[in-house]
Amino acid sequence: MPRQARLDAPGTLHHVMVRGIERTSLFREDRDREDFVARLAALVGGAGLTVYAWALLPNHAHLLLRTGPRPLPRVMRSLLTGYAGAFNRRHHRVGHLFQNRYKSIVVEEEPYLLELVRYLHLNPLRANLGLDLRRLARYPWTGHSALLGTVPRPWQDTRTILAQFGPRHGRAQRAYQAFVAAGLPQGRRPELQGGGLLRSLGGWAGLSALRRGREAALGDPRVLGSSEFVAQLQRELPPRRAGLLPPWSLERLCAHICAHLEIRPAALHGGGRRPAVSRARAGIAYLWVERLGHPGRPLAPALGIHPAVVYQAARRGATQARQWDRLLESLSKTT
Numbered sequence: 001m002p003r004q005a006r007l008d009a010p011g012t013l014h015h016v017m018v019r020g021i022e023r024t025s026l027f028r029e030d031r032d033r034e035d036f037v038a039r040l041a042a043l044v045g046g047a048g049l050t051v052y053a054w055a056l057l058p059n060h061a062h063l064l065l066r067t068g069p070r071p072l073p074r075v076m077r078s079l080l081t082g083y084a085g086a087f088n089r090r091h092h093r094v095g096h097l098f099q100n101r102y103k104s105i106v107v108e109e110e111p112y113l114l115e116l117v118r119y120l121h122l123n124p125l126r127a128n129l130g131l132d133l134r135r136l137a138r139y140p141w142t143g144h145s146a147l148l149g150t151v152p153r154p155w156q157d158t159r160t161i162l163a164q165f166g167p168r169h170g171r172a173q174r175a176y177q178a179f180v181a182a183g184l185p186q187g188r189r190p191e192l193q194g195g196g197l198l199r200s201l202g203g204w205a206g207l208s209a210l211r212r213g214r215e216a217a218l219g220d221p222r223v224l225g226s227s228e229f230v231a232q233l234q235r236e237l238p239p240r241r242a243g244l245l246p247p248w249s250l251e252r253l254c255a256h257i258c259a260h261l262e263i264r265p266a267a268l269h270g271g272g273r274r275p276a277v278s279r280a281r282a283g284i285a286y287l288w289v290e291r292l293g294h295p296g297r298p299l300a301p302a303l304g305i306h307p308a309v310v311y312q313a314a315r316r317g318a319t320q321a322r323q324w325d326r327l328l329e330s331l332s333k334t335t
Contacts, residue, residue, distance in 0.1 A: 013066050013107040015116055015224065018080065019099040020059040026098075027056055028091060033141050035086055036061070039079050041155040047075050050157050053117040055142040057127050062120045064107075069318065071290060076102055106233065108225025112192070116224075117161055118183040119192050121147075126188065133181055144180065148173055192224065250288065250302055256331045257283050257324075269304030283324045285310050286317025291328060 020026045027033045033056050040063070043049045048068020055062045067075065084097040107116060121144035124131050131139060138150045146153035147161060165175035223230050251265075258265045261276045261283075268280060281303045289296045289310065296310035305313065317324055 010067060010069050012072075013109055013113065014064070014072060015105045015107050015120075016063040016065065016072075016076065016102055017104075018061050018076075018102040021096050021099045023059050024097065025058050026061060026087075027058060027141075031090065032087060036079075036083050037141075037153075039083055041153075043075055043079060044155040047078070049075060050160075051143070051155065052113070052157055052161055053120040053143045054156075055120045055123040057123060057129075062123060064113075064116050064120055069290065071292075072104060074289065074295075076104075077295065104222070105224050106222055108223075108229040112224055114161070114164055114179070115189075116192060117143075117147075118180050119189055121180060122183055125184065133184065137177070147176055250299070253287060253331065254280075254284055254302060257287075257327065260327055269302060281305065282313045282317035283320070283327070284317075285313035286315075286321065286324050287328050289314045290318060290321075291325065 018026070027036065036056065040051065040054070044051060047070040049070075050066040050068070051063065052066070053062075053064040080098055080102065087097055088094060107113065121136070121142050124139060124142060125133075125136060136142070136144055137148050138145055140151045143153065143156050143158075145151035146156045147158050162169065162172040162176060165172040165179065223233065254265050254268060257280050258268070261280050263274075263276050263280060267274070267277050268284075270277075284303060285296070285299060288294050288299055296314065297307045299310050300307040303310070303313070
């Protein structure tokens with residue numbers, strides 16, 4: 001069965017999970033953890049990413065984040081590829097580090113945002129790392145200590161979460177801490193981990209209610225949220241984000257953009273710098289990299305530019321995003 005495309009759009013809330021291949025340790029020492037966290041922090045500034053919660057475990061990691069203009073696949077490719085290469089060099093290792101591709105779930109903010117913050121930050125206790133709630137408050141490898149102010153993480157969005165617990169900072173921190181402590185007896189939360197219809201109905205209670213009645217419901221293994229939320233995603237996300245992989249090729253995209261700008265496709269890789277050619281390169285790079293989530297390096301030969309310039313072109317194209325998005329929609333309708 002072919003794997004489904006990622007659901008994503010600017011402003012989407014995601015729970016992302018990555019695991020080591022064959023249960024390989026992703027983090028052997030604090031230097032590894034510091035490297036991963038530094039790379040994540042850099043993406044907050046460079047990719048417009050917002051991070052609400054995170055936890056590093058020996059052989060896996062959890063992230064609760066909201067994407068900005070840069071698509072999730074490109075964000076995660078930058079984070080994981082860079083980290084894996086540095087990890088292998090540090091530990092004189094070769095080969096894959098991560099198990100398959102990362103797992104991502106689109107999250108309905110209400111009622112799951114705070115539940116997932118608590119769930120992620122209690123992971124080290126469930127993993128039997130020798131921690132209790134007191135030690136967890138100062139443990140540097142989750143976002144919990146940042147929310148409590150014991151380990152400063154300026155790049156983590158603590159304000160949004162603490163605002164849910166009250167307007168005064170100190171009281172909000174204490175209320176948040178009590179909220180996390182109240183979740184400890186809950187143990188593992190299958191309704192936050194389950195698949196497909198279970199997640200999309202909001203857990204076992206929602207699934208039981210469906211079995212008792214005859215209500216129609218939408219489910220999606222990529223979503224943690226209500227049936228109504230799934231339907232909303234299907235209506236609002238662009239075709240690529242909704243899982244409908246475009247059957248057209250890069251060549252067809254280039255031809256479509258060139259026809260719109262009244263230039264020949266051969267002009268793209270001819271080295272010319274005419275305004276129309278530069279504009280076509282920017283539009284194609286933006287759509288291919290930012291909207292469709294493809295890597296930029298393979299695009300370079302088709303555009304006749306150096307690989308390092310592809311992302312610069314994509315940023316230029318983003319300044320006219322509305323026009324290029326309309327062209328992408330028109331191309332999808334002709335498929």
